[in-house]
Amino acid sequence: MKRLPYVVSLVIATAFLLCSAEILFAESASQIDDIIYTQPVKSVTFSHKVHVDAGKLGCEQCHTKLFEMQALAVQKKQDFNMKSLYQGKYCGVCHDGKAAFASNTQCARCHGGVKGFEAANAEMKDKPSAGSVKGPQKPVIIGKGDSSVLFSHDAHTGAFKCSDCHTKLFSITRGQDKITMDKIYKGQSCGACHNGKKAFSSDQCGKCHAKIPAPKTALVYKPEGIGVVKFSHEFHTKSFACADCHSTLFVMRKGANKMTMEVMNAGGSCGKCHNGSTATPISECGKCHVE
Amino acid sequence: MKKLKLPTDDMKQERLDSVSTMERREFLKIGLVITGVFAGGTILSAMSNMNKVFAAHEGKVEKYPHKPHYSMVIHQDRCIDCERCVEACAKTNDVPAYGYRTRILEKDSPDAIGLKKEFIPVLCNQCNNPPCVRACPTRATYKDKKTGIVMMDYEKCIGCKTCVEACPYNARYFNEEKRSVDKCSFCYETRLSKGETQTACAAACPAGARIFGDLSDPKSEVFKLVHQVEKAVWVLRPEVGAEPNVFYMKG
Numbered sequence A: 001m002k003r004l005p006y007v008v009s010l011v012i013a014t015a016f017l018l019c020s021a022e023i024l025f026a027e028s029a030s031q032i033d034d035i036i037y038t039q040p041v042k043s044v045t046f047s048h049k050v051h052v053d054a055g056k057l058g059c060e061q062c063h064t065k066l067f068e069m070q071a072l073a074v075q076k077k078q079d080f081n082m083k084s085l086y087q088g089k090y091c092g093v094c095h096d097g098k099a100a101f102a103s104n105t106q107c108a109r110c111h112g113g114v115k116g117f118e119a120a121n122a123e124m125k126d127k128p129s130a131g132s133v134k135g136p137q138k139p140v141i142i143g144k145g146d147s148s149v150l151f152s153h154d155a156h157t158g159a160f161k162c163s164d165c166h167t168k169l170f171s172i173t174r175g176q177d178k179i180t181m182d183k184i185y186k187g188q189s190c191g192a193c194h195n196g197k198k199a200f201s202s203d204q205c206g207k208c209h210a211k212i213p214a215p216k217t218a219l220v221y222k223p224e225g226i227g228v229v230k231f232s233h234e235f236h237t238k239s240f241a242c243a244d245c246h247s248t249l250f251v252m253r254k255g256a257n258k259m260t261m262e263v264m265n266a267g268g269s270c271g272k273c274h275n276g277s278t279a280t281p282i283s284e285c286g287k288c289h290v291e
Numbered sequence B: 001m002k003k004l005k006l007p008t009d010d011m012k013q014e015r016l017d018s019v020s021t022m023e024r025r026e027f028l029k030i031g032l033v034i035t036g037v038f039a040g041g042t043i044l045s046a047m048s049n050m051n052k053v054f055a056a057h058e059g060k061v062e063k064y065p066h067k068p069h070y071s072m073v074i075h076q077d078r079c080i081d082c083e084r085c086v087e088a089c090a091k092t093n094d095v096p097a098y099g100y101r102t103r104i105l106e107k108d109s110p111d112a113i114g115l116k117k118e119f120i121p122v123l124c125n126q127c128n129n130p131p132c133v134r135a136c137p138t139r140a141t142y143k144d145k146k147t148g149i150v151m152m153d154y155e156k157c158i159g160c161k162t163c164v165e166a167c168p169y170n171a172r173y174f175n176e177e178k179r180s181v182d183k184c185s186f187c188y189e190t191r192l193s194k195g196e197t198q199t200a201c202a203a204a205c206p207a208g209a210r211i212f213g214d215l216s217d218p219k220s221e222v223f224k225l226v227h228q229v230e231k232a233v234w235v236l237r238p239e240v241g242a243e244p245n246v247f248y249m250k251g
Helices: A006-023 A046-055 A082-086 A111-127 A152-157 A181-185 A262-264 B023-047 B084-093 B132-133 B162-166 B200-204 B223-226
Strands: A035-037 A044-046 A140-142 A148-151 A219-221 A230-231 B071-076 B101-108 B117-123 B141-143 B150-151 B173-175 B181-182 B210-214 B246-249
Touching: A035 A111, A111 B101, A262 B023, B071 B223, B084 B101, B084 B200, B132 B141, B132 B162, B150 B181, B200 B210, B210 B223, B223 B246
Parallel strands: B071 B246
Antiparallel strands: A035 A044, A140 A148, A219 A230, B071 B210, B101 B117, B141 B150, B173 B181
Protein backbone atom coordinates (compact mmCIF):
# COMPACT_ATOMS: atom_id res chain seq x y z
CA MET A 1 0.00 0.00 0.00
CA LYS A 2 2.90 2.30 0.69
CA ARG A 3 4.24 1.84 -2.81
CA LEU A 4 0.86 2.15 -4.49
CA PRO A 5 1.27 5.79 -5.62
CA TYR A 6 4.61 4.87 -7.19
CA VAL A 7 3.13 1.93 -9.02
CA VAL A 8 0.17 3.94 -10.23
CA SER A 9 2.34 6.78 -11.50
CA LEU A 10 4.64 4.30 -13.18
CA VAL A 11 1.71 2.70 -15.00
CA ILE A 12 0.41 6.09 -16.09
CA ALA A 13 3.85 7.19 -17.24
CA THR A 14 4.32 4.02 -19.28
CA ALA A 15 0.92 4.38 -20.87
CA PHE A 16 1.68 8.00 -21.71
CA LEU A 17 5.02 7.09 -23.24
CA LEU A 18 3.46 4.37 -25.36
CA CYS A 19 0.79 6.74 -26.63
CA SER A 20 3.19 9.56 -27.37
CA ALA A 21 5.56 7.19 -29.13
CA GLU A 22 2.76 6.35 -31.52
CA ILE A 23 2.05 10.02 -32.09
CA LEU A 24 5.71 10.84 -32.63
CA PHE A 25 6.09 8.16 -35.21
CA ALA A 26 2.67 8.66 -36.79
CA GLU A 27 2.89 8.83 -40.54
CA SER A 28 2.05 12.18 -42.01
CA ALA A 29 0.58 12.23 -45.49
CA SER A 30 -0.15 15.94 -45.31
CA GLN A 31 2.77 16.56 -47.61
CA ILE A 32 0.95 14.93 -50.51
CA ASP A 33 -0.88 17.42 -52.71
CA ASP A 34 -4.60 17.00 -53.31
CA ILE A 35 -5.38 14.74 -56.23
CA ILE A 36 -7.82 16.20 -58.73
CA TYR A 37 -9.74 13.80 -60.95
CA THR A 38 -11.00 15.09 -64.27
CA GLN A 39 -12.62 11.91 -65.57
CA PRO A 40 -15.46 11.13 -66.02
CA VAL A 41 -16.47 14.62 -64.85
CA LYS A 42 -14.38 17.64 -64.08
CA SER A 43 -13.51 17.68 -61.22
CA VAL A 44 -13.31 15.63 -58.02
CA THR A 45 -10.77 16.50 -55.34
CA PHE A 46 -9.26 13.79 -53.15
CA SER A 47 -7.35 15.02 -50.15
CA HIS A 48 -4.85 12.73 -48.42
CA LYS A 49 -4.74 15.30 -45.64
CA VAL A 50 -8.40 14.75 -44.85
CA HIS A 51 -8.26 10.99 -45.05
CA VAL A 52 -4.92 10.19 -43.46
CA ASP A 53 -4.30 12.99 -41.00
CA ALA A 54 -7.83 13.80 -39.92
CA GLY A 55 -9.39 10.45 -40.80
CA LYS A 56 -6.45 8.49 -39.38
CA LEU A 57 -6.45 5.90 -42.14
CA GLY A 58 -3.37 3.78 -42.70
CA CYS A 59 -1.90 3.53 -46.20
CA GLU A 60 -2.77 -0.14 -46.59
CA GLN A 61 -6.47 0.49 -46.04
CA CYS A 62 -6.75 1.85 -49.55
CA HIS A 63 -3.47 0.87 -51.20
CA THR A 64 -3.32 -1.17 -53.20
CA LYS A 65 -6.50 -3.23 -53.11
CA LEU A 66 -8.76 -0.26 -53.86
CA PHE A 67 -6.41 2.22 -55.48
CA GLU A 68 -3.06 1.91 -57.19
CA MET A 69 -0.22 4.04 -55.94
CA GLN A 70 -0.05 5.86 -59.24
CA ALA A 71 -2.15 8.99 -58.88
CA LEU A 72 -5.10 9.27 -61.28
CA ALA A 73 -4.57 5.74 -62.60
CA VAL A 74 -8.05 4.75 -61.46
CA GLN A 75 -9.83 7.32 -63.61
CA LYS A 76 -8.77 5.40 -66.70
CA LYS A 77 -11.00 2.55 -65.61
CA GLN A 78 -14.29 2.37 -67.45
CA ASP A 79 -16.27 1.58 -64.33
CA PHE A 80 -15.00 4.51 -62.30
CA ASN A 81 -18.38 6.16 -61.93
CA MET A 82 -21.05 6.85 -59.34
CA LYS A 83 -22.84 3.60 -60.09
CA SER A 84 -19.79 1.65 -58.99
CA LEU A 85 -19.55 3.71 -55.84
CA TYR A 86 -23.17 2.95 -54.98
CA GLN A 87 -22.35 -0.73 -55.49
CA GLY A 88 -19.55 -0.48 -52.95
CA LYS A 89 -16.53 -0.14 -55.21
CA TYR A 90 -13.67 2.34 -55.02
CA CYS A 91 -14.65 5.18 -52.66
CA GLY A 92 -17.93 3.42 -52.04
CA VAL A 93 -16.17 0.91 -49.80
CA CYS A 94 -16.25 3.50 -47.01
CA HIS A 95 -18.60 6.12 -48.37
CA ASP A 96 -21.70 4.02 -47.84
CA GLY A 97 -23.34 6.01 -45.10
CA LYS A 98 -21.79 3.91 -42.33
CA ALA A 99 -18.04 4.36 -42.29
CA ALA A 100 -18.36 7.74 -43.97
CA PHE A 101 -21.10 9.82 -45.58
CA ALA A 102 -22.98 8.05 -48.31
CA SER A 103 -21.74 8.73 -51.82
CA ASN A 104 -25.22 9.72 -52.98
CA THR A 105 -25.31 12.60 -50.49
CA GLN A 106 -23.31 15.82 -50.17
CA CYS A 107 -22.21 15.73 -53.80
CA ALA A 108 -20.34 19.03 -53.75
CA ARG A 109 -18.16 17.86 -50.87
CA CYS A 110 -15.98 15.94 -53.30
CA HIS A 111 -17.14 17.39 -56.61
CA GLY A 112 -15.49 20.75 -57.03
CA GLY A 113 -16.64 21.17 -60.61
CA VAL A 114 -15.09 23.30 -63.27
CA LYS A 115 -14.74 26.16 -60.80
CA GLY A 116 -12.91 23.94 -58.32
CA PHE A 117 -10.57 22.72 -61.04
CA GLU A 118 -9.69 26.25 -62.08
CA ALA A 119 -9.18 27.35 -58.49
CA ALA A 120 -6.91 24.40 -57.80
CA ASN A 121 -4.86 25.06 -60.93
CA ALA A 122 -4.37 28.66 -59.90
CA GLU A 123 -3.24 27.47 -56.48
CA MET A 124 -0.81 24.94 -57.97
CA LYS A 125 0.91 27.66 -59.93
CA ASP A 126 1.82 29.47 -56.72
CA LYS A 127 3.09 26.38 -54.95
CA PRO A 128 6.75 25.37 -55.33
CA SER A 129 7.12 22.45 -57.71
CA ALA A 130 6.33 19.18 -56.01
CA GLY A 131 9.80 17.73 -56.07
CA SER A 132 9.91 15.71 -52.95
CA VAL A 133 6.94 14.14 -51.37
CA LYS A 134 8.11 12.91 -48.02
CA GLY A 135 7.60 9.28 -47.30
CA PRO A 136 7.07 7.89 -43.84
CA GLN A 137 9.40 9.53 -41.37
CA LYS A 138 9.59 6.45 -39.19
CA PRO A 139 12.80 4.55 -40.17
CA VAL A 140 12.26 1.24 -41.86
CA ILE A 141 14.21 -1.54 -40.26
CA ILE A 142 14.84 -4.42 -42.63
CA GLY A 143 15.94 -7.64 -41.08
CA LYS A 144 16.75 -8.40 -37.49
CA GLY A 145 19.70 -8.16 -35.23
CA ASP A 146 23.20 -7.35 -36.39
CA SER A 147 22.57 -7.75 -40.09
CA SER A 148 19.62 -5.39 -40.08
CA VAL A 149 19.51 -2.40 -42.39
CA LEU A 150 18.07 0.99 -41.57
CA PHE A 151 16.28 2.25 -44.65
CA SER A 152 15.72 5.97 -44.85
CA HIS A 153 12.85 7.21 -47.03
CA ASP A 154 14.18 10.74 -46.87
CA ALA A 155 17.36 9.74 -48.67
CA HIS A 156 15.30 8.42 -51.56
CA THR A 157 12.22 10.68 -51.80
CA GLY A 158 14.33 13.61 -52.87
CA ALA A 159 14.87 12.01 -56.26
CA PHE A 160 12.07 9.50 -56.62
CA LYS A 161 8.28 9.32 -56.57
CA CYS A 162 6.42 6.82 -54.42
CA SER A 163 5.43 4.83 -57.49
CA ASP A 164 9.05 4.28 -58.51
CA CYS A 165 9.36 1.60 -55.83
CA HIS A 166 5.82 1.00 -54.66
CA THR A 167 4.46 -1.42 -55.35
CA LYS A 168 6.38 -3.10 -58.14
CA LEU A 169 9.50 -3.50 -55.99
CA PHE A 170 8.25 -3.21 -52.45
CA SER A 171 4.92 -3.69 -50.77
CA ILE A 172 3.47 -0.85 -48.77
CA THR A 173 3.07 -3.01 -45.70
CA ARG A 174 6.13 -3.27 -43.52
CA GLY A 175 7.60 -6.68 -43.04
CA GLN A 176 5.77 -8.18 -45.94
CA ASP A 177 8.70 -8.40 -48.34
CA LYS A 178 11.46 -10.91 -47.82
CA ILE A 179 14.56 -9.05 -48.85
CA THR A 180 17.62 -11.22 -49.28
CA MET A 181 21.03 -10.45 -50.76
CA ASP A 182 20.30 -13.16 -53.30
CA LYS A 183 17.27 -11.28 -54.54
CA ILE A 184 19.21 -8.05 -54.60
CA TYR A 185 21.99 -9.55 -56.69
CA LYS A 186 19.35 -10.84 -59.10
CA GLY A 187 18.09 -7.29 -59.61
CA GLN A 188 15.00 -7.57 -57.49
CA SER A 189 14.17 -5.45 -54.51
CA CYS A 190 16.91 -2.90 -53.78
CA GLY A 191 18.96 -4.49 -56.53
CA ALA A 192 16.73 -2.93 -59.18
CA CYS A 193 18.73 0.26 -58.75
CA HIS A 194 21.61 -0.72 -56.52
CA ASN A 195 23.44 -2.59 -59.24
CA GLY A 196 26.30 -0.20 -59.77
CA LYS A 197 24.51 1.52 -62.66
CA LYS A 198 21.57 3.48 -61.26
CA ALA A 199 22.99 3.61 -57.75
CA PHE A 200 25.96 2.24 -55.87
CA SER A 201 26.51 -1.47 -56.19
CA SER A 202 25.09 -3.77 -53.60
CA ASP A 203 28.60 -5.11 -53.06
CA GLN A 204 29.29 -2.07 -50.92
CA CYS A 205 27.98 -3.68 -47.78
CA GLY A 206 28.87 -0.95 -45.36
CA LYS A 207 26.70 1.58 -47.16
CA CYS A 208 23.55 -0.03 -45.82
CA HIS A 209 24.60 -2.50 -43.21
CA ALA A 210 25.79 -0.84 -40.05
CA LYS A 211 27.28 -4.01 -38.75
CA ILE A 212 27.86 -7.12 -40.71
CA PRO A 213 28.48 -10.14 -38.56
CA ALA A 214 30.63 -12.79 -40.06
CA PRO A 215 28.73 -15.87 -41.11
CA LYS A 216 28.70 -18.35 -38.30
CA THR A 217 28.60 -21.44 -40.48
CA ALA A 218 31.63 -22.36 -42.45
CA LEU A 219 31.66 -21.73 -46.17
CA VAL A 220 31.99 -24.97 -48.04
CA TYR A 221 33.76 -25.14 -51.38
CA LYS A 222 33.60 -28.31 -53.44
CA PRO A 223 36.29 -28.20 -56.08
CA GLU A 224 36.47 -31.01 -58.60
CA GLY A 225 38.81 -33.89 -58.10
CA ILE A 226 40.10 -32.79 -54.73
CA GLY A 227 38.93 -32.56 -51.17
CA VAL A 228 36.32 -30.14 -49.86
CA VAL A 229 37.49 -26.82 -48.43
CA LYS A 230 35.74 -25.49 -45.39
CA PHE A 231 36.38 -21.85 -44.70
CA SER A 232 35.65 -20.67 -41.20
CA HIS A 233 34.91 -16.96 -40.70
CA GLU A 234 34.92 -17.48 -36.98
CA PHE A 235 38.55 -18.54 -37.05
CA HIS A 236 39.71 -15.76 -39.33
CA THR A 237 37.78 -12.90 -37.71
CA LYS A 238 39.67 -13.59 -34.49
CA SER A 239 42.72 -11.94 -36.01
CA PHE A 240 41.37 -9.98 -38.96
CA ALA A 241 38.73 -7.31 -39.74
CA CYS A 242 36.18 -7.57 -42.53
CA ALA A 243 37.99 -4.95 -44.60
CA ASP A 244 41.19 -7.01 -44.69
CA CYS A 245 39.62 -9.36 -47.22
CA HIS A 246 36.43 -7.64 -48.31
CA SER A 247 36.02 -6.49 -50.92
CA THR A 248 39.46 -6.22 -52.55
CA LEU A 249 40.24 -9.92 -52.23
CA PHE A 250 36.76 -11.38 -51.99
CA VAL A 251 33.48 -9.90 -53.07
CA MET A 252 30.76 -10.68 -50.58
CA ARG A 253 28.83 -12.72 -53.02
CA LYS A 254 28.66 -16.45 -53.36
CA GLY A 255 30.31 -17.65 -56.49
CA ALA A 256 31.47 -14.21 -57.49
CA ASN A 257 35.10 -14.84 -56.81
CA LYS A 258 37.47 -16.74 -59.04
CA MET A 259 39.21 -19.03 -56.65
CA THR A 260 41.77 -21.08 -58.53
CA MET A 261 45.21 -22.21 -57.44
CA GLU A 262 46.67 -20.09 -60.25
CA VAL A 263 45.14 -16.96 -58.78
CA MET A 264 46.31 -17.91 -55.34
CA ASN A 265 49.81 -18.68 -56.47
CA ALA A 266 49.91 -15.28 -58.05
CA GLY A 267 49.06 -13.68 -54.72
CA GLY A 268 45.41 -13.17 -55.23
CA SER A 269 42.50 -14.62 -53.31
CA CYS A 270 43.66 -16.74 -50.37
CA GLY A 271 47.17 -16.48 -51.68
CA LYS A 272 47.49 -12.93 -50.46
CA CYS A 273 48.14 -14.17 -46.94
CA HIS A 274 48.62 -17.87 -47.42
CA ASN A 275 52.07 -17.34 -48.87
CA GLY A 276 54.16 -18.84 -46.15
CA SER A 277 55.00 -15.64 -44.33
CA THR A 278 51.60 -14.38 -43.05
CA ALA A 279 49.92 -17.77 -42.94
CA THR A 280 50.43 -21.34 -43.96
CA PRO A 281 51.40 -21.54 -47.60
CA ILE A 282 48.97 -22.93 -50.11
CA SER A 283 51.45 -25.58 -51.04
CA GLU A 284 50.28 -27.43 -47.95
CA CYS A 285 47.19 -28.73 -49.66
CA GLY A 286 45.98 -30.89 -46.83
CA LYS A 287 45.54 -27.93 -44.51
CA CYS A 288 42.47 -26.77 -46.42
CA HIS A 289 41.43 -29.57 -48.67
CA VAL A 290 39.84 -32.06 -46.32
CA GLU A 291 38.43 -35.44 -47.32
CA MET B 1 -69.79 117.53 -38.76
CA LYS B 2 -68.99 117.24 -42.40
CA LYS B 3 -68.79 113.65 -43.65
CA LEU B 4 -65.26 112.88 -44.85
CA LYS B 5 -65.01 111.79 -48.45
CA LEU B 6 -62.84 108.66 -48.49
CA PRO B 7 -61.57 106.96 -51.69
CA THR B 8 -63.30 103.79 -50.64
CA ASP B 9 -66.65 105.52 -50.84
CA ASP B 10 -66.63 105.19 -54.62
CA MET B 11 -65.77 101.48 -54.55
CA LYS B 12 -68.58 99.11 -55.02
CA GLN B 13 -69.43 97.39 -51.78
CA GLU B 14 -69.24 93.61 -52.02
CA ARG B 15 -72.14 92.30 -50.15
CA LEU B 16 -74.53 89.46 -50.65
CA ASP B 17 -77.01 91.68 -52.42
CA SER B 18 -74.34 93.09 -54.78
CA VAL B 19 -73.59 89.70 -56.43
CA SER B 20 -76.23 88.74 -58.90
CA THR B 21 -77.74 85.24 -59.15
CA MET B 22 -76.17 84.71 -62.60
CA GLU B 23 -72.70 85.42 -61.27
CA ARG B 24 -73.26 82.93 -58.47
CA ARG B 25 -74.35 80.24 -60.90
CA GLU B 26 -71.32 80.77 -63.07
CA PHE B 27 -69.06 80.47 -60.07
CA LEU B 28 -70.67 77.23 -58.96
CA LYS B 29 -70.46 75.79 -62.48
CA ILE B 30 -66.73 76.48 -62.65
CA GLY B 31 -66.26 74.86 -59.25
CA LEU B 32 -68.16 71.75 -60.30
CA VAL B 33 -66.15 71.40 -63.50
CA ILE B 34 -62.87 71.53 -61.59
CA THR B 35 -64.14 69.04 -59.03
CA GLY B 36 -65.27 66.75 -61.82
CA VAL B 37 -61.86 66.82 -63.44
CA PHE B 38 -60.17 65.90 -60.16
CA ALA B 39 -62.68 63.19 -59.40
CA GLY B 40 -62.28 61.67 -62.83
CA GLY B 41 -58.52 61.67 -62.48
CA THR B 42 -58.70 60.01 -59.07
CA ILE B 43 -60.96 57.27 -60.37
CA LEU B 44 -58.68 56.63 -63.35
CA SER B 45 -55.57 56.29 -61.19
CA ALA B 46 -57.45 54.11 -58.72
CA MET B 47 -58.50 51.81 -61.55
CA SER B 48 -54.95 51.34 -62.79
CA ASN B 49 -53.82 50.38 -59.28
CA MET B 50 -56.55 47.80 -58.89
CA ASN B 51 -54.11 45.00 -59.84
CA LYS B 52 -51.78 45.94 -57.07
CA VAL B 53 -54.41 46.38 -54.43
CA PHE B 54 -56.34 43.24 -55.29
CA ALA B 55 -53.67 40.72 -56.26
CA ALA B 56 -54.47 38.64 -59.31
CA HIS B 57 -54.06 35.32 -57.50
CA GLU B 58 -52.85 34.12 -54.15
CA GLY B 59 -51.61 30.58 -53.64
CA LYS B 60 -51.46 28.02 -56.39
CA VAL B 61 -53.32 28.49 -59.61
CA GLU B 62 -54.36 25.18 -60.99
CA LYS B 63 -54.95 26.57 -64.45
CA TYR B 64 -52.11 26.27 -66.93
CA PRO B 65 -52.73 28.76 -69.70
CA HIS B 66 -50.30 27.15 -72.09
CA LYS B 67 -50.36 23.80 -73.76
CA PRO B 68 -47.72 22.53 -73.23
CA HIS B 69 -46.76 24.66 -70.28
CA TYR B 70 -42.99 24.13 -70.39
CA SER B 71 -41.26 24.21 -67.06
CA MET B 72 -38.09 22.99 -65.38
CA VAL B 73 -37.40 21.60 -61.91
CA ILE B 74 -33.80 21.77 -60.72
CA HIS B 75 -32.48 19.41 -58.05
CA GLN B 76 -30.00 21.82 -56.55
CA ASP B 77 -28.31 19.18 -54.41
CA ARG B 78 -27.36 17.14 -57.46
CA CYS B 79 -25.47 19.80 -59.37
CA ILE B 80 -21.72 19.19 -59.38
CA ASP B 81 -20.62 22.02 -61.66
CA CYS B 82 -19.39 19.69 -64.36
CA GLU B 83 -20.86 22.34 -66.70
CA ARG B 84 -21.81 19.81 -69.33
CA CYS B 85 -25.16 21.61 -69.57
CA VAL B 86 -23.41 24.90 -70.35
CA GLU B 87 -21.33 23.22 -73.04
CA ALA B 88 -24.30 21.38 -74.55
CA CYS B 89 -26.37 24.57 -74.61
CA ALA B 90 -23.57 26.57 -76.21
CA LYS B 91 -23.12 23.92 -78.86
CA THR B 92 -26.82 23.47 -79.59
CA ASN B 93 -27.79 27.13 -79.64
CA ASP B 94 -24.62 28.79 -80.99
CA VAL B 95 -23.92 30.64 -77.78
CA PRO B 96 -20.66 32.61 -78.05
CA ALA B 97 -17.95 32.30 -75.43
CA TYR B 98 -18.59 35.75 -74.00
CA GLY B 99 -22.27 35.05 -73.54
CA TYR B 100 -24.36 32.48 -71.75
CA ARG B 101 -27.86 31.11 -71.84
CA THR B 102 -27.36 29.23 -68.61
CA ARG B 103 -24.87 29.59 -65.79
CA ILE B 104 -23.85 27.68 -62.66
CA LEU B 105 -23.59 29.83 -59.57
CA GLU B 106 -21.50 28.80 -56.57
CA LYS B 107 -22.59 29.29 -52.98
CA ASP B 108 -20.13 28.81 -50.12
CA SER B 109 -21.28 28.30 -46.55
CA PRO B 110 -17.99 28.06 -44.64
CA ASP B 111 -19.65 27.64 -41.25
CA ALA B 112 -21.87 24.77 -42.34
CA ILE B 113 -21.42 21.28 -40.95
CA GLY B 114 -20.48 18.69 -43.56
CA LEU B 115 -21.28 20.04 -46.99
CA LYS B 116 -20.01 23.59 -47.38
CA LYS B 117 -20.54 24.28 -51.04
CA GLU B 118 -23.55 24.36 -53.33
CA PHE B 119 -23.94 24.80 -57.06
CA ILE B 120 -27.03 26.50 -58.41
CA PRO B 121 -27.87 26.37 -62.11
CA VAL B 122 -29.70 29.46 -63.34
CA LEU B 123 -31.35 30.13 -66.66
CA CYS B 124 -34.24 32.11 -68.09
CA ASN B 125 -37.20 31.33 -65.88
CA GLN B 126 -39.76 31.93 -68.68
CA CYS B 127 -41.74 34.01 -66.21
CA ASN B 128 -45.51 34.22 -66.23
CA ASN B 129 -45.26 37.94 -65.54
CA PRO B 130 -42.00 38.77 -67.31
CA PRO B 131 -40.33 42.10 -66.46
CA CYS B 132 -38.33 41.88 -69.69
CA VAL B 133 -41.46 41.77 -71.86
CA ARG B 134 -42.81 44.77 -69.99
CA ALA B 135 -39.55 46.64 -70.51
CA CYS B 136 -39.09 45.98 -74.22
CA PRO B 137 -39.90 49.09 -76.29
CA THR B 138 -40.27 47.27 -79.60
CA ARG B 139 -42.00 44.08 -78.47
CA ALA B 140 -38.99 42.12 -79.70
CA THR B 141 -39.45 39.85 -76.73
CA TYR B 142 -42.82 38.36 -76.03
CA LYS B 143 -44.42 35.51 -74.17
CA ASP B 144 -45.52 32.86 -76.60
CA LYS B 145 -49.20 32.09 -76.05
CA LYS B 146 -48.93 28.46 -77.01
CA THR B 147 -45.90 27.26 -75.09
CA GLY B 148 -45.42 29.93 -72.48
CA ILE B 149 -41.79 30.41 -73.57
CA VAL B 150 -40.58 34.01 -73.56
CA MET B 151 -39.39 34.29 -77.16
CA MET B 152 -36.98 36.63 -78.90
CA ASP B 153 -37.60 38.21 -82.27
CA TYR B 154 -34.05 39.01 -83.30
CA GLU B 155 -35.20 41.25 -86.14
CA LYS B 156 -37.11 43.61 -83.90
CA CYS B 157 -34.51 43.93 -81.18
CA ILE B 158 -32.79 47.30 -81.22
CA GLY B 159 -30.18 46.37 -78.62
CA CYS B 160 -31.27 48.90 -76.02
CA LYS B 161 -30.65 46.22 -73.38
CA THR B 162 -33.40 47.48 -71.11
CA CYS B 163 -34.57 43.90 -70.85
CA VAL B 164 -31.10 42.82 -69.73
CA GLU B 165 -31.39 45.32 -66.88
CA ALA B 166 -34.96 44.35 -66.15
CA CYS B 167 -34.41 40.62 -65.85
CA PRO B 168 -34.24 39.70 -62.16
CA TYR B 169 -32.26 36.53 -62.97
CA ASN B 170 -29.57 38.05 -65.23
CA ALA B 171 -30.58 35.52 -67.83
CA ARG B 172 -30.13 37.69 -70.89
CA TYR B 173 -27.04 38.74 -72.80
CA PHE B 174 -26.32 40.72 -75.92
CA ASN B 175 -25.20 38.59 -78.84
CA GLU B 176 -22.85 40.54 -81.10
CA GLU B 177 -23.25 38.17 -84.05
CA LYS B 178 -27.02 38.30 -84.02
CA ARG B 179 -26.93 42.01 -83.08
CA SER B 180 -29.70 41.32 -80.67
CA VAL B 181 -30.29 40.22 -77.11
CA ASP B 182 -30.34 36.46 -76.73
CA LYS B 183 -31.55 34.16 -73.97
CA CYS B 184 -32.64 30.64 -73.19
CA SER B 185 -35.69 29.58 -75.14
CA PHE B 186 -35.91 26.06 -73.72
CA CYS B 187 -34.24 24.97 -76.97
CA TYR B 188 -37.48 25.66 -78.81
CA GLU B 189 -36.08 26.39 -82.27
CA THR B 190 -33.29 23.86 -82.04
CA ARG B 191 -34.96 20.91 -80.34
CA LEU B 192 -38.57 21.17 -79.15
CA SER B 193 -39.97 22.35 -82.45
CA LYS B 194 -38.16 19.45 -84.13
CA GLY B 195 -39.83 16.84 -81.99
CA GLU B 196 -37.35 16.47 -79.15
CA THR B 197 -38.84 16.35 -75.69
CA GLN B 198 -35.80 17.46 -73.72
CA THR B 199 -33.73 20.61 -73.73
CA ALA B 200 -30.01 20.24 -74.44
CA CYS B 201 -29.06 21.04 -70.85
CA ALA B 202 -31.51 18.59 -69.31
CA ALA B 203 -30.31 15.85 -71.64
CA ALA B 204 -26.63 16.56 -70.95
CA CYS B 205 -26.77 16.56 -67.16
CA PRO B 206 -25.14 13.36 -65.86
CA ALA B 207 -26.56 13.78 -62.36
CA GLY B 208 -30.19 14.31 -63.32
CA ALA B 209 -30.23 17.77 -61.79
CA ARG B 210 -32.45 19.32 -64.48
CA ILE B 211 -35.92 17.91 -65.03
CA PHE B 212 -37.71 19.44 -67.99
CA GLY B 213 -41.31 18.86 -68.90
CA ASP B 214 -44.89 20.00 -69.34
CA LEU B 215 -46.31 21.35 -66.10
CA SER B 216 -49.87 20.98 -67.32
CA ASP B 217 -49.49 17.23 -67.84
CA PRO B 218 -50.30 15.40 -64.57
CA LYS B 219 -48.19 12.45 -65.69
CA SER B 220 -45.01 14.49 -66.17
CA GLU B 221 -42.13 14.43 -63.71
CA VAL B 222 -42.22 18.20 -63.26
CA PHE B 223 -45.90 18.11 -62.32
CA LYS B 224 -45.25 15.43 -59.71
CA LEU B 225 -42.27 17.24 -58.23
CA VAL B 226 -43.96 20.63 -58.02
CA HIS B 227 -47.18 19.24 -56.56
CA GLN B 228 -45.70 17.30 -53.65
CA VAL B 229 -45.43 18.83 -50.21
CA GLU B 230 -42.91 16.48 -48.62
CA LYS B 231 -39.84 18.19 -50.05
CA ALA B 232 -39.68 21.95 -50.21
CA VAL B 233 -39.89 23.49 -53.66
CA TRP B 234 -39.03 27.12 -54.20
CA VAL B 235 -38.38 29.72 -56.89
CA LEU B 236 -35.65 32.30 -57.05
CA ARG B 237 -36.51 35.89 -56.11
CA PRO B 238 -40.27 35.48 -55.64
CA GLU B 239 -40.50 39.00 -54.25
CA VAL B 240 -39.98 40.45 -57.73
CA GLY B 241 -43.38 39.13 -58.75
CA ALA B 242 -42.20 37.76 -62.08
CA GLU B 243 -43.84 34.37 -61.37
CA PRO B 244 -41.09 32.14 -62.75
CA ASN B 245 -41.55 28.73 -64.33
CA VAL B 246 -38.29 27.24 -63.06
CA PHE B 247 -38.50 25.55 -59.67
CA TYR B 248 -35.75 24.48 -57.29
CA MET B 249 -35.66 21.72 -54.73
CA LYS B 250 -33.33 19.54 -52.73
CA GLY B 251 -33.66 15.84 -52.32
